[in-house]
Amino acid sequence: MTKSPHLTDSANDFILKLPKAELHLHLEGTVDPLTLAELSRRHPTPLPSTNNRYKNLEDSGRVFSEEEARALYEYKNFTGFLWAFKAVTERLRTAEDYELVTYRMMQKLRAQNVLHAEVYISAGVVQWRGQEFAPLFEGAERGRQRGERDFGMSLYWIFDAVRHFGVEEARRVVDEAIRFKQRNVVGIGIGGDERRAGPELFREVYEHAAQHGLRLTVHAGETVGAESIWSALRDLKADRIGHGLHVADDPELLHYLAEKRIPVEVCITSNVMTGCCAVVGEHPVRKLFDAGVQVTLNTDDPDMFHTNLLREYRIAQQVFGFSEDELRELAKNSFRASFLPEEKKREYLAKF
Numbered sequence: 001m002t003k004s005p006h007l008t009d010s011a012n013d014f015i016l017k018l019p020k021a022e023l024h025l026h027l028e029g030t031v032d033p034l035t036l037a038e039l040s041r042r043h044p045t046p047l048p049s050t051n052n053r054y055k056n057l058e059d060s061g062r063v064f065s066e067e068e069a070r071a072l073y074e075y076k077n078f079t080g081f082l083w084a085f086k087a088v089t090e091r092l093r094t095a096e097d098y099e100l101v102t103y104r105m106m107q108k109l110r111a112q113n114v115l116h117a118e119v120y121i122s123a124g125v126v127q128w129r130g131q132e133f134a135p136l137f138e139g140a141e142r143g144r145q146r147g148e149r150d151f152g153m154s155l156y157w158i159f160d161a162v163r164h165f166g167v168e169e170a171r172r173v174v175d176e177a178i179r180f181k182q183r184n185v186v187g188i189g190i191g192g193d194e195r196r197a198g199p200e201l202f203r204e205v206y207e208h209a210a211q212h213g214l215r216l217t218v219h220a221g222e223t224v225g226a227e228s229i230w231s232a233l234r235d236l237k238a239d240r241i242g243h244g245l246h247v248a249d250d251p252e253l254l255h256y257l258a259e260k261r262i263p264v265e266v267c268i269t270s271n272v273m274t275g276c277c278a279v280v281g282e283h284p285v286r287k288l289f290d291a292g293v294q295v296t297l298n299t300d301d302p303d304m305f306h307t308n309l310l311r312e313y314r315i316a317q318q319v320f321g322f323s324e325d326e327l328r329e330l331a332k333n334s335f336r337a338s339f340l341p342e343e344k345k346r347e348y349l350a351k352f
């Protein structure tokens, strides 16, 4: 895909030095081609058919060179992106795999001066494949603990369900999140195809999570309009909105989010790469920010979308004209909108 805006490196140092948090980041989408090639060498056999519910996965068990893995990430459309995503998740099979990708993700985040991250881990995909999630999560936890120690940053998990796998599957994801709450699991989310499963279906599942003290985020208004965001707020009592691309279509919604200080996890490059937003210049990030919405910048699946958080800030600066003061405000928002306890937020905000 060649829709990336032309960016210069100027003032990159200012952006790098800003302390930042990232709040909308999928672990599976941080696997770079080098790591994918490594994982493919670890698992040179197809997944057993009982564990492989992906249809037509002809490259299951294929060993990729780094160059071939790179080529896989150069897709032309959304289907190509899904293939790449499946190629990765299909090779995340053991605790060691999860430990490796978690640690490498944190290393890349810290290099961008990201001091705190809230990371989606797709418990939904693991369960749907018929694998047990708990032992794999143990590996991810080892990676987190090593990463926190080695890089001096904090990381919370958000267990992510796939909405079009249905309500029962989502319920199981929430049960896992409750079970691991003491292990830095701070909340739950739902992603996947909004057209096939609206937020209202998950009302009880979300209520159950909230009763157990989990925080709530919902991918909403990514592929469908503002009504999906209203439903996430009304039916699911979402603490944060993921994407919210269609917030700006509805002045009343824009006003409501600003007034209630409900943060939006904006993912500019992701929206362009998936075709949800036709061209980068049409992204509503500026409109949301100017209306007083608590906007945060995020990468979604950085390695698959050929981006990182520094680049998202540069897009805000160079495409949408955010001043240094405004970029600083975005970085502050990333801590304000986090699920960190108040005293931790204050600690991070004191660094500005």
Ligand SMILES: [Zn+2]
Pocket: 024, 026, 191, 219, 242, 300
């Ligand atoms: Zn996402």
